Amino acid sequence: MPQSPSVLIVEPSADEREVLRTVLERRGLRIWEAAEVETGLQLAREHHPDVIVLDAETNHAGDADVQAQFDDEASQQQSSLIILGRLRRTAPLPAGQQIAKPYHFGPLVHKIEQLAAVQLAARAA
Numbered sequence: 481m482p483q484s485p486s487v488l489i490v491e492p493s494a495d496e497r498e499v500l501r502t503v504l505e506r507r508g509l510r511i512w513e514a515a516e517v518e519t520g521l522q523l524a525r526e527h528h529p530d531v532i533v534l535d536a537e538t539n540h541a542g543d544a545d546v547q548a549q550f551d552d553e554a555s556q557q558q559s560s561l562i563i564l565g566r567l568r569r570t571a572p573l574p575a576g577q578q579i580a581k582p583y584h585f586g587p588l589v590h591k592i593e594q595l596a597a598v599q600l601a602a603r604a605a
Contacts, residue, residue: 485596486510488529490520491564492538500533503589509596517546521553528557530599531592536565536581558602560595564588 487509491497497513504511512527514520517538524532532554554561563578577595579588 484508484510485531485600486512486527486529487531487533487592487596488520488523488527489513489533490517490538491515491533491535493535496535499585500589503585504592507589507593509592521546521549524550524553524557524559529559531560531562531595533562533564533588533592536563558599560599562588562591562595 487500487504489497489500489511491500491513492515494515497515501511501513512523512529514523515538517534520532520534520538523529532550534550550561553559561577564583565581566578577591579591
């Protein structure tokens with residue numbers, strides 16, 4: 481039986497993480513979370529989540545080196561990366577994967593589920 485899709489939430493706000501975690505867990509997704517970029521990168525490398533949600537306001541998330549590390553991790557593990565907020569990037573994300581703030585949780589959760597389903601289908605192929 482395949483494992484359920486997984487999501488890593490890198491978000492400085494404990495309240496935001498709790499809302500996303502609660503909603504996504506109720507939908508059957510496995511969740512890891514981090515308040516700091518460094519912890520988020522460590523969890524991404526350890527668990528290889530299907531989707532990484534990175535808040536642009538997390539400490540150092542705007543650093544080009546940090547972005548490159550998340551891009552590399554997502555690429556190596558074939559994870560999808562969602563950026564919350566505005567970051568100046570050299571390589572644009574696919575449509576719908578950079579979400580402006582303030583955002584509504586409904587569309588964000590839908591996008592996460594959509595990307596997780598794609599990753600799950602790719603694993604099954």
